[in-house]
Amino acid sequence: MIYDRVALIGLGLIAGSMAHAMRCAGLAGEIVGTARSADTRGVARDIGLCDRVVETAVEAVQGADLVVLAVPIGAMGAVAEEIGPHLKAGATVTDVGSVKRAVIEAVAPHIPHSVHFIPGHPLAGTEHSGPRSGFASLFENRWCLLVPGAATDPEALARLRALWEGMGAHVDEMDADHHDLVLAVTSHAPHLIAYTMVGVADDLRRVTDTEVIKYSAAGFRDFTRIAASDPTMWRDVFLSNKDATLEILGRFTEELFALQRAIRTGDGEHLFEYFTRTRTIRRGIIEAGQDTDAPDFGRAKPGS
C-alpha cells in the first residue's frame, strides 16, 4: 500500500481507471471519490467505483494522503481554491490534466506550504468518458509525465512515482513548458486536426453523412475515433495550451500547403519522399511498444 487514503476529485475515465487500477494492485487503503454531478456520483455508487462517494470535494479531501484533481482543466483552479484550506498537512496533491503550465498557475496559489503539489499527466485515454468508462489496465505500458518543481520533496515525488508504476505506467519527469510543447505535437494538434476533418465531412452537402459513415473504413474511421473524445475536456485543453497548439498548427498548415502545391504541380517525387519518411516514424512507435504491428488498423486479423 502506498497511500492510506486517496481522494479522487472528478470521476471520469481517468479517475475511474485509477480507482480500478489502485484496487487491483492494492495501492490505496481507502479510495474516496466525488464529482460535481449528482448523476455521476450516483453511477459511481451503483457500480462501487470507490470505497466511499461523498457530496463535496471538501469532504473528499478530509484526511487524504493523496488528492487527485481529475476535473476538466478549466475547473482545476476553483476546486483547488475550495479544498486548499481543508488539505491534510503532509498530503500530496496531483492532477491528471493534459496541460501543465495553465494548471500550475491555477492550482499552485491555493495549495498550503505544508502540502506537496506535484502536477502529473498520464498519457492514456480512450474516446469514452464518464464513470463507467474506466478500466484497470488503462495505464499499463503507457507513460505518465510528472512535473515536479525545484522545491519538490523527493520523498513525496518517489511515492507518487511508485503509485503510477504500481498502476502499470512508466514515469518520466519533465518541466511544464516542454510538456506542453510535446503534448501539442503528439496530442493537441492531432486532436484538433481530427475534429476539423470530421467536421468538414459532416458539412459537405454533396456527400451524404450516410456515405461518409458507410465508407469510413478507407481512413476516415481512425480520425473519428479521436474526434469522439470528451468535448469539455478538449475545449479546455485548447484554451489552456493556446500558444503551443497554435504554433504547431501554424507549422502544420505550412507543411500542408507545401504538399498541396506538390499535388497541384504534379510533383510526385516530393510526395513519395515525404510519405517514405513518415513511414519510419510509425516503425519507431511499434518498436517502442506504444502500438502493435497488427494489420487492418489495429483490428484483429481473424484466422491467423
Add this chain to the structure above:
Amino acid sequence: MIYDRVALIGLGLIAGSMAHAMRCAGLAGEIVGTARSADTRGVARDIGLCDRVVETAVEAVQGADLVVLAVPIGAMGAVAEEIGPHLKAGATVTDVGSVKRAVIEAVAPHIPHSVHFIPGHPLAGTEHSGPRSGFASLFENRWCLLVPGAATDPEALARLRALWEGMGAHVDEMDADHHDLVLAVTSHAPHLIAYTMVGVADDLRRVTDTEVIKYSAAGFRDFTRIAASDPTMWRDVFLSNKDATLEILGRFTEELFALQRAIRTGDGEHLFEYFTRTRTIRRGIIEAGQDTDAPDFGRAKPGS
C-alpha cells in the same frame, strides 16, 4: 465457382487478399498472378499465393475470365495497353484503384469491345503492403464500390458483384466522379493530413523523435498508422484525384482556421459545439458496423 480463371496483375495487399479470399470461398477455378518485380513473384511462389505465378501480364491474362488490375494507379494505363490485345473475348477486366475517373481514362481506351471493363474499388486496407501482407478476411463486412458505365453488360456486372460478395464485401454502385469526391473526403484528404502531421512532428527540433514516439499514445499514434501506408500507391492517388482532394483540403484549411481563431480568441463555446457535433458522426460509424465500440482506440480491453 464464379470464374474459371482469374488473373491478378500486381501481387500486393489487395490482390494477395483476393487470392486468399477466393480460395477460401472457392470462387475461382485457377488463380494466375504476376508482378513486375522478380522479388515479389518469388515471394508469391514461395508462399503459394496463386496457383501459378507467371513472368508477364500478357502471359497472365491468357484465357482468363476475370483480369484484376491491382497495380498503382499510375501504372494502370501501361498495363492495360500491354494486355489489351491478349484479352479473351467475353472476359471481364476490373481494377482495385482508389481513384476511378483517372483509371477509366487510362485503361478504357485499351480494352477491346469484346471485353467488359468494370472499374471497382474495395474500401479495405491496412498500413502493410507487399505479397505477404494479404489475408482472406480483409474484405469481410467492408464495402466494394463498382463503377459500371451506361453500356455495361448486366450479366458481367452481376458476376463481378457475386465475386466481391463471395469474398465477404458489401457492393454499391456509383458513378466515377461521385466516387472520387466521396473518397477524397473519407480517405484521400485524411491520409494527406495524417502524413502532414507526422512530418511536422518529425521536423520539430525542440521535440525529439524519441519523445514523439514515446508519447504517441496520446493521439498521434492513430495518425502514424495511416501515415505508414504504401508511398507509391498514395503518391499516385493524390496525383490522380487532384481536383477533389484539393477541394476538400481547401475546405479543411478554412475550417481549421476558424477553429484556430476560436482558440486564439478564447471562444470556448464554438469549440465545445464543434466537438459535440463530431462525436455524433463517430456514433454513426459504430452503428453502421464499420468499427467497434471497444475503448482504447480499438485495442483490446484486457480483463473484460
